[in-house]
Amino acid sequence: MGALNYTGKVLKNLFSKPVTTKYPFEPKTFMERTRGHVVNDMDVCILCGLCQMKCPTGAITVDKPGQTWAIRPFSCIQCRACVDNCPKKSLSMDPKYQEPGVEKIEKKFDLTDAQKERLAEQARIAAEKAAAAKAAMEAKKAAEAKAAAGAKPDDAK
């Protein structure tokens, strides 16, 4: 009985695909939900800083004036908090594992030129709207003050 089982296994193994792969010649395939490492699409990021606030290990640094986004990969615990809280969905988990290293490096990324232009344009429009709203408010206050000054002589009668 044991010999029959053994023969069956030998035959099955002879005709089935090997369970091992020829790594590194064959690229490794990762499971769908593997939390490899965080990547940021710098053409979409608006440097709002929410990912930095939500990161429990302080692995992310957002430098708005310098227009850079940085991550310390060896401080990251792949919790996905940054990915799930990014309002622009520019963050994602790449299923490939982080490459090993001997130093605790920081990886810094610049916004793309196109994204810099888009953000500058948005800031210009927002500044124009704010200036227009301020001017309208001042004009309204001046008109109210003028009306109040004009009404005073009548009040005195």
Ligand code: SF4
């Ligand atoms: S939360 Fe998203 S959009 Fe905001 S700084 Fe982080 S990566 Fe950029």
Ligand code: SF4
């Ligand atoms: S996955 Fe978690 S630990 Fe890693 S950078 Fe994002 S929030 Fe921080």
